[in-house]
Amino acid sequence: MALLASILIALVAIEHLYILYMEMFAWETLGKKTFRGSMPDELFKPTKKLAANQGLYNGFLAAGLIWSFFVKDELWCSNIALFFLSCVLVAGIYGGWTAHRKIFITQGLPALLALLAVIANRL
Secondary structure, rough: OOOOHHHHHHHHHHHHHHHHHHHOOOOHHHHHOOOOOOOOOOOOOOOOHHHHHHHHHHHHHHHHHHHHHHHOOOHHHHHHHHHHHHHHHHHHHHHHHHHHHHHHHHHHHHHHHHHHHHHHHHH
């Protein structure tokens, strides 16, 4: 993959590893800071397991993007990246639509830029 596409894919993967960490291991501390004003503080403790489950899914997205760096065949490398970036984009669109517009900006937009870079590299 071209350098720009690789950098963007790596950034999206790192972001989702960070989300995994926050939701699985730091929900009541970092999660509270991140989602300040979105939900009352007293809801963080009872939603800890739910957040951990969400974090696990973010980890799967990151793992798929990281996997794309280890595939030797260029076509399959980009196919894997396209699939996982599309998943992130759909999640970002849905989160931006149903929860908060910021989700699209922080998750969907980087995925869209990486997706476009991968597609441009294939042309």
